[in-house]
Amino acid sequence: MISLNVNGVQHTLDIDPSTPLLYALRNDLELHGAKFGCGMGQCGACTAIVDGEPTFSCVVPVGAIGTRPVRTLESLGTPDHPGPLQKAFVKHQAAQCGYCIAGMIMRAQSLLERNPHPTEEALRAHMEPNLCRCGTHMRILAAIREVAGLPEPQAHPASAQPL
Known part of the structure; x- marks a missing residue:
């Protein structure tokens, strides 16, 4: 039996300790925010926050979590009442296919909780x-900047020159 604290709720699961956290979240707890992307901890679609740190949940076995709290996208808001980052991602149209967005939001959330106004x-x-395979990185960054109260970066004069 594995005991996990996910989104502030204690769960006891009858699963193998080597089961990736992602599978426990999606299959056993029916939390579908984190996505299976690469399965190798290289894309971030599965990012959850474990004890305050962004974590690739596809490569972390549930047996390694111990008593550390786990947070998923579902902890940040609901469709009717989205959290600040979720609202900003919608406002800035940061999602194209949307597959990476939950992981992006969770990684950004972990940063803003430690440093509300990063450089x-x-x-x-x-x-x-x-990673965002659709290439909406600039919209993703704009959404995070808005929540962090950061200005948009200034364009370099050379980049404004016609080609």
């Missing part, structure tokens, strides 16, 4: 491990 460099470095 542009810290924001980009923190978000770098999560």
